[in-house]
Amino acid sequence: MTPVTGRTEQPLAGLEIEDLRVTFDGFAAVDGVGLRVGPGDLRFLIGPNGAGKTTLVDAVSGLAPATGSVRFGGRELLGRPVHRIVRLGIGRTFQTATVFENLSVLQNLDIAAGSRRRPHTLLRQRRGVPEEVEQALETIKLTAHRDRAAGSLAHGQKQWLEIGMLLVQNVRLLLLDEPVAGMSHEEREATGQLLRTVGEDRTVVVIEHDMDFMRSFATSVTVLHAGRVLSEGTVAEVRADPRVQEVYLGHAVGEEA
Amino acid sequence: MTAYLLKRRTTLAGYALAAPLLFAVAPAAMSDFRLEQLARYLCFAIVAVGISLAWGRGGMLVLGQGLFFGLGGYAMAMHMKLADAGAGNLPDFMLLYGSTDELPWWWEPFRSPAVALAAVVLLPMALAAAIGYAVFRRRVRGAYFAILSQALAAAFAILLIGQQATTGGTNGLTNFGGFFGFSLHDPVNRRMVYFIIAGTLLALMLLTRQLFLSRYGELLVAVRDSEERVRFLGYDPALVKLGAYTLSAGMAGLAGALFVPAVGIISPALVGIVPSIQFVIGAAIGGRASVAGAVLGAVAVAWAQTTLSEEFPAGWTYFQGGLFVVVVAFLPGGLASLWHLATRRRRSRAGETGRVVAAA
Structure with a gap:
C-alpha cells in the first residue's frame, strides 16, 4: 500500500496508565489498572464481558470520571474535558459507529479535520477537498462514495469512515472499541489491513472480542479481568498464560491452545 | 455537483x-391597510428565519423567541416614546398613570437613536449568549431547553405587566407619532417602513442561507444529530450551539423593533407564551430546515390567522393546532419537504426513462 496515512508532524508517543480506578456507585469497574502502551504499538485489549475494557477507554478519553494517572506523551489527561483531550491527539470510536448520517462522507471528514480551524474560516463555504481529507478517503477506500450520505453506507464502511475521521484529526493515539463487530470476513480482513497502515506512524489500542482477528493483527495484547490486568505480552505469551486460559476456558483461546 | x-x-x-x-x-x-398587514407578517417571517437556524439546523426548539422579540420591540418603542415626548419630557403614559415624575434611569440611554438601534439587536443577543452559555454548558437540551426558554418568555411578560408605571403594563407602549424624525401619520413614511422590513427580511434570508452552506452550517447539523460525537472531534458543541442561538435571538429582536413602527404597538400579549408558540408553528408548517420554507410558513400562518379568525373566531385555534399536529406527525420537514419529494420523484422518473433509452 502507498504511504497514504496522512500528516504526522509530531513524533510517536506512548500511553502510560497508572493505578487507574473508575467507580460507579461503589462498584469498581476499573480497579487499579496499570498499563503501558509503547509508541507505535498496535495493542489489543481483550477480556470477558464486564472486564472494564470500554470503561478504561472511557476514562482515557474523558468520558468517565476516574482517579489515578493517564499520561500520553508525558501529558496528564485525567481532569481535562473531552474536547481538550481530543486536541492533545487522542481519538476514539464507539461500539456502534457514530457518523453524521445526514451529512455526506466528505462532509463528515471535513468536519473532523476542522477542529483546529480558526472560527472565521468556518463561515466560509467549503471549496475543494483538503489534502488530508483526500488522503484519508484513499486510505479508508471510500473515495468513490464521498458524496453519499453517511447514513446510507454499509456497516463496515461506517466504521472505516469513523477511523478516517480520526486520521484527518491527525490523532496520535487511536482508541477503537470493537471495530470489527458485526463485520463480514472480507470486511474484517480489510479493517485489519487498515489498522496496520494507520498503525505505522500512530499508537493504536483496539478493544476486541474476536480472537482470530486479534491473532492476525495484534503486536501486543493486554488481558483485563474484573477491572484488573490479568496478563500482558505478545499473542503467544498471553495464549500460554494459564490464568488467561482459565478465564477463557471453553472460549476461543482455551479451545485452540 | x-x-x-x-x-x-x-x-x-x-x-x-x-x-x-x-x-x-x-x-x-395592495391597499395601505393590506400592505401594513403584510409588513406585520414579514416581521414574523424575520423571527422564522432565526428559528430555522436555531431549530431547523441546530435542533434547539426555541419556544421562547417572544422574549427576544419583546426586548427588541420595547427597546425601539422606548426610543420612539422618548422622541415623541421631546427633550426633558416624560412619555405620555407615565404622565397618565402619574405614579412617577422622573424618568427611570434605564429609560435614559434610549433617548439616543444610536443606542436604541444598537440595543434592539445587541440586548437580545447578549441575553441569549448569557442564557445559552449557562444552559448549553450544563448540557440542557431537548424538551428541557424548550420548556426553559418558554418559561423565560412567560416571566418576561409577567414582569412587564407588573411594572405598569414604567413599562405601560398590559397596555404596552402604543400611540407613536414618529420614527426617527419621520411622521408615522404620513402614508408615504409608513410605506417606507414596509420597504425597510422587506429589505431586512431578504438580507437576513441571504445571510442565513450563506450560513447553512458554510462549514459552520455543516457543523451545526452535526451537533444537532450527534452532539457527543462532535465533542470527540475536538469541538466544544456548547459554543457551536451558542452561535446559532444568539444569532436567532438577534433576528427576533430586530423583528420586534421593526414590528413597532409597522403596527404601532408592543405589549406583553405580543411577547408571551402564545406568540412564542405561534412563531414556531409558522416555521414548522412551512419547513423549519429551509429558510424559504420557514418564511413562507410564517407569512401563511399569520395571514390565515388574520383572515380565518375574522370569519371563524372560535374555530381558528383548533384549525391551527390541528394543522400543527398533522404537519409534525406526517411531514416533519414541513410543506417545504413536499417540494423536495416532488423533485426527487421527477428526477427518479427521468432516470428511469434514461435507462430505458439506453437499453433500447
Whole structure:
C-alpha cells in the first residue's frame, strides 16, 4: 500500500496508565489498572464481558470520571474535558459507529479535520477537498462514495469512515472499541489491513472480542479481568498464560491452545 | 455537483422572483391597510428565519423567541416614546398613570437613536449568549431547553405587566407619532417602513442561507444529530450551539423593533407564551430546515390567522393546532419537504426513462 496515512508532524508517543480506578456507585469497574502502551504499538485489549475494557477507554478519553494517572506523551489527561483531550491527539470510536448520517462522507471528514480551524474560516463555504481529507478517503477506500450520505453506507464502511475521521484529526493515539463487530470476513480482513497502515506512524489500542482477528493483527495484547490486568505480552505469551486460559476456558483461546 | 448547481440556480431564481414581488407588485397591488398587514407578517417571517437556524439546523426548539422579540420591540418603542415626548419630557403614559415624575434611569440611554438601534439587536443577543452559555454548558437540551426558554418568555411578560408605571403594563407602549424624525401619520413614511422590513427580511434570508452552506452550517447539523460525537472531534458543541442561538435571538429582536413602527404597538400579549408558540408553528408548517420554507410558513400562518379568525373566531385555534399536529406527525420537514419529494420523484422518473433509452 502507498504511504497514504496522512500528516504526522509530531513524533510517536506512548500511553502510560497508572493505578487507574473508575467507580460507579461503589462498584469498581476499573480497579487499579496499570498499563503501558509503547509508541507505535498496535495493542489489543481483550477480556470477558464486564472486564472494564470500554470503561478504561472511557476514562482515557474523558468520558468517565476516574482517579489515578493517564499520561500520553508525558501529558496528564485525567481532569481535562473531552474536547481538550481530543486536541492533545487522542481519538476514539464507539461500539456502534457514530457518523453524521445526514451529512455526506466528505462532509463528515471535513468536519473532523476542522477542529483546529480558526472560527472565521468556518463561515466560509467549503471549496475543494483538503489534502488530508483526500488522503484519508484513499486510505479508508471510500473515495468513490464521498458524496453519499453517511447514513446510507454499509456497516463496515461506517466504521472505516469513523477511523478516517480520526486520521484527518491527525490523532496520535487511536482508541477503537470493537471495530470489527458485526463485520463480514472480507470486511474484517480489510479493517485489519487498515489498522496496520494507520498503525505505522500512530499508537493504536483496539478493544476486541474476536480472537482470530486479534491473532492476525495484534503486536501486543493486554488481558483485563474484573477491572484488573490479568496478563500482558505478545499473542503467544498471553495464549500460554494459564490464568488467561482459565478465564477463557471453553472460549476461543482455551479451545485452540 | 450538477444537483448542487441546479439547487443554487433554483434558489437564486426564488430570490429574483421574491424581490420584485415584495418591492414592486405588493406595494402597487395592495391597499395601505393590506400592505401594513403584510409588513406585520414579514416581521414574523424575520423571527422564522432565526428559528430555522436555531431549530431547523441546530435542533434547539426555541419556544421562547417572544422574549427576544419583546426586548427588541420595547427597546425601539422606548426610543420612539422618548422622541415623541421631546427633550426633558416624560412619555405620555407615565404622565397618565402619574405614579412617577422622573424618568427611570434605564429609560435614559434610549433617548439616543444610536443606542436604541444598537440595543434592539445587541440586548437580545447578549441575553441569549448569557442564557445559552449557562444552559448549553450544563448540557440542557431537548424538551428541557424548550420548556426553559418558554418559561423565560412567560416571566418576561409577567414582569412587564407588573411594572405598569414604567413599562405601560398590559397596555404596552402604543400611540407613536414618529420614527426617527419621520411622521408615522404620513402614508408615504409608513410605506417606507414596509420597504425597510422587506429589505431586512431578504438580507437576513441571504445571510442565513450563506450560513447553512458554510462549514459552520455543516457543523451545526452535526451537533444537532450527534452532539457527543462532535465533542470527540475536538469541538466544544456548547459554543457551536451558542452561535446559532444568539444569532436567532438577534433576528427576533430586530423583528420586534421593526414590528413597532409597522403596527404601532408592543405589549406583553405580543411577547408571551402564545406568540412564542405561534412563531414556531409558522416555521414548522412551512419547513423549519429551509429558510424559504420557514418564511413562507410564517407569512401563511399569520395571514390565515388574520383572515380565518375574522370569519371563524372560535374555530381558528383548533384549525391551527390541528394543522400543527398533522404537519409534525406526517411531514416533519414541513410543506417545504413536499417540494423536495416532488423533485426527487421527477428526477427518479427521468432516470428511469434514461435507462430505458439506453437499453433500447
